[in-house]
Amino acid sequence: MLIPAAGEVEVLGSTQERLLGADASSPRSNHELLLHPNDTVVFYTDGIVDAWSTGIDEGIARLTGALGKMRNLRLEDLCDQMLGRIVGGSTDDDIAILAV
Structure with missing residues (x-):
């Protein structure tokens, strides 16, 4: 997801491809995104x-x-709060979030 410095949070999407790490012999598409100062990109697992x-x-x-x-939080605090909202209960799935 993209949290732009100004504007609404945007779900970054593309055509469906195989999962990351699955069948490394199959080709994957490259994707590019122009970021502006203070934009944040959030990567997350399906969990x-x-x-x-x-x-x-x-x-x-x-x-x-x-x-x-949470757009105005520091990246570390954004990730911590997201995990706190989700892991506040228990989950059986993998959970990871990375914000840059």
Whole structure:
């Protein structure tokens, strides 16, 4: 996801491809994104959006809304608060979030 310095949180998408780390012999597409000063890109595993047990689309919508409310936090605090919201309960899935 992209949290631009100004504007709404944007879900970065593309056509579906194989999962990262799966079948390394298959080609993958490269993707480029022009970032501006103070933009933030958030990478996450599916466990982040699946944690709400509401389906992938609603999970992404909830994540988008949550990130919009936390846009002014330091990156470390943003990640900590996201994990706190999700891991506040228990989960059986992998959970990772990286913000740059």
